[in-house]
Structures are given as C-alpha cells and as structure tokens.
Amino acid sequence: MRAAILSLLAGVGLVSAHFKVEYPAWRGDTLADNTTYDQWDYPCGGVPYGAGNKTDWPIQGGAVSLDLHHPWSYVYINLGLGENATNFNISLTPELLNVTGKGTFCIPALPVPATIADGQSASLQIVTNGQSGSALYNCADVVLRSSAQPPADGVCTNSTGVTAAIVGQATTTSPSPTPTPTTNGVMGAFGSMSQAVVLSVVVAFTLIFV
Ligand SMILES: *[C@@H]1O[C@H](CO)[C@@H](O)[C@H](O)[C@H]1NC(C)=O
Ligand SMILES: *[C@@H]1O[C@H](CO)[C@@H](O)[C@H](O)[C@H]1NC(C)=O
Ligand SMILES: *[C@@H]1O[C@H](CO)[C@@H](O)[C@H](O)[C@H]1NC(C)=O
Ligand SMILES: *[C@@H]1O[C@H](CO)[C@@H](O)[C@H](O)[C@H]1NC(C)=O
Ligand SMILES: *[C@@H]1O[C@H](CO)[C@@H](O)[C@H](O)[C@H]1NC(C)=O
Ligand SMILES: *[C@@H]1O[C@H](CO)[C@@H](O)[C@H](O)[C@H]1NC(C)=O
Numbered sequence: 001m002r003a004a005i006l007s008l009l010a011g012v013g014l015v016s017a018h019f020k021v022e023y024p025a026w027r028g029d030t031l032a033d034n035t036t037y038d039q040w041d042y043p044c045g046g047v048p049y050g051a052g053n054k055t056d057w058p059i060q061g062g063a064v065s066l067d068l069h070h071p072w073s074y075v076y077i078n079l080g081l082g083e084n085a086t087n088f089n090i091s092l093t094p095e096l097l098n099v100t101g102k103g104t105f106c107i108p109a110l111p112v113p114a115t116i117a118d119g120q121s122a123s124l125q126i127v128t129n130g131q132s133g134s135a136l137y138n139c140a141d142v143v144l145r146s147s148a149q150p151p152a153d154g155v156c157t158n159s160t161g162v163t164a165a166i167v168g169q170a171t172t173t174s175p176s177p178t179p180t181p182t183t184n185g186v187m188g189a190f191g192s193m194s195q196a197v198v199l200s201v202v203v204a205f206t207l208i209f210v
C-alpha cells in the first residue's frame with residue numbers, strides 16, 4: 001500500500017515538475033518517454049550537442065517561450081558562446097524570476113548583455129526550479145544573427161494566469177514548510193496538491209538514489 005502510494009506520487013512529481021522549451025527549438029525532447037534524457041542532468045538535460053536544430057536568434061537578444069507545469073517556478077536563462085558550449089557564463093536573467101502559474105510563459109526580447117559577432121553559434125541554457133530546490137535543465141542551440149526574425153505570431157504568448165515577479169520585489173516571501181516523508185505525511189499530503197507535488201519530487205529523487 002505504502003509503496004503504491006509512493007510510486008503514484010513519484011509519477012505525479014515527474015510529470016508536474018518538468019518543463020518544455022517552445023521557442024527557440026530545444027536541443028531534444030526531454031519529455032519523450034522513449035529517450036534516456038533527464039531534465040535533472042546538468043547542463044542540458046542529458047541531450048548531447050548536435051542532437052537538435054539551431055535557430056537564428058537576434059544578436060541583441062530574442063524571444064524565449066516555455067511551457068511550465070508547476071504552480072510556480074524560478075526561471076534562469078543563461079547563454080554559452082561557441083559550438084558545444086559547456087560554460088554558460090552569460091546570464092540573461094540577472095534578476096531571478098519567480099513565474100506563477102502553469103502554461104506558456106514567453107519573454108519577447110531577452111537582452112544579451114555582450115557584444116557578439118554576427119553568425120556566432122551559442123546555446124541557451126534554461127533552468128527552472130520550484131519548491132523542491134532541485135534544478136531542471138534544457139538547452140536550445142542558436143546562431144546569433146542581426147538578420148534573425150522574431151518567432152511567428154502566436155508563438156510568444158503568456159497563458160492566462162501566468163505572471164512573473166522579480167524575487168526580492170515580491171510583497172510576501174514566506175518559506176515553504178519542509179515535508180516530512182512518513183506514512184502519515186504522505187497520507188496527509190493528499191489534502192494539499194502543492195504539498196503532494198513537493199513531497200513527490202523528494203520521493204522521486206530518493207527512489208533514484210536508493
Ligand atoms: C520517440 O517517439 C517520437 C514520437 O512518438 C518519435 O518521433 C521519435 O523518433 C522517437 N525517438 C526515438 C529515439 O525512438
Ligand atoms: C530538426 O528539424 C527537422 C526539420 O524541421 C525536424 O524534422 C526535426 O524533428 C528537428 N529535430 C529536433 C531534434 O527537433
Ligand atoms: C561536447 O562536449 C562534451 C563535453 O566536453 C563532450 O563529451 C562531447 O563529446 C562534445 N560533443 C561534440 C558533438 O563535440
Ligand atoms: C565564458 O566562458 C568562455 C568559455 O569558457 C571563456 O572564454 C570566457 O572568458 C568566459 N567569460 C567570462 C566573462 O567569464
Ligand atoms: C509575459 O509576462 C512577463 C511578466 O509578467 C512579461 O514580461 C512578458 O512581456 C509577457 N509576455 C508577453 C508575450 O506578453
Ligand atoms: C514565488 O511565487 C509563489 C507563488 O506565487 C509564492 O508562493 C512564493 O513565495 C514566491 N517566492 C518568492 C521568493 O517570492
């Protein structure tokens with residue numbers, strides 16, 4: 001009985017916490033169940049460079065559109081220059097974003113704070129994390145071009161109810177309670193969906209390392 005509940009919660013956590021990159025094209029589909037990709041793997045969810053397509057992206061910065069599956073997520077976006085970048089040392093989100101709501105979240109023009117040569121290959125690293133504190137990763141490979149066009153109409157939108165705030169400028173900042181992984185705690189968590197998701201991520205993580 002307990003094992004069944006734990007594995008059910010683990011499944012909920014895996015689906016709830018992962019995210020998709022809608023634009024620019026991600027390096028690989030890390031949500032597909034027929035791959036060994038794992039969004040918990042730094043730096044790019046286990047997707048090797050060269051697996052995906054490159055998108056022409058404006059040299060001064062462009063759109064990034066995500067599909068978020070969590071009640072709220074911290075979002076960081078970094079840029080690494082070169083082919084097969086492993087050092088994503090240009091932060092495009094110097095102020096930490098807390099995105100509330102599930103659905104599409106798109107920043108129309110994320111500025112690149114560096115002078116870059118036209119035609120430079122680079123990779124975007126998109127990192128999210130939520131209540132569990134574990135980070136999830138996806139990458140998208142781009143070519144920075146002055147001639148790059150924005151995405152087609154309708155690609156860069158925010159779903160209803162999806163909003164972002166800069167952490168530190170929020171009015172309330174109460175820390176999440178630490179879940180207690182006992183049988184009673186698991187049963188009690190059914191009363192609160194958000195607690196169930198927090199707990200299930202912890203449980204999923206535990207199962208992997210057992
Ligand atoms: C995984 O499945 C998707 C669609 O179901 C398919 O397009 C893709 O080619 C498959 N990938 C592998 C590695 O089998
Ligand atoms: C790359 O683009 C081609 C052509 O549009 C498409 O068939 C393929 O699925 C894309 N690859 C990935 C990893 O998205
Ligand atoms: C990219 O870099 C990684 C880490 O250095 C290396 O393991 C991998 O083989 C490289 N991939 C390509 C396509 O060069
Ligand atoms: C960023 O990483 C690249 C590649 O390792 C390196 O050449 C560059 O000096 C780094 N830039 C900064 C500002 O650390
Ligand atoms: C989505 O919301 C963020 C933050 O609220 C905002 O900066 C951004 O411009 C919005 N995107 C669109 C396409 O309106
Ligand atoms: C992020 O947003 C969520 C939901 O709106 C909120 O519960 C949480 O306290 C926020 N975190 C910070 C650090 O502002």
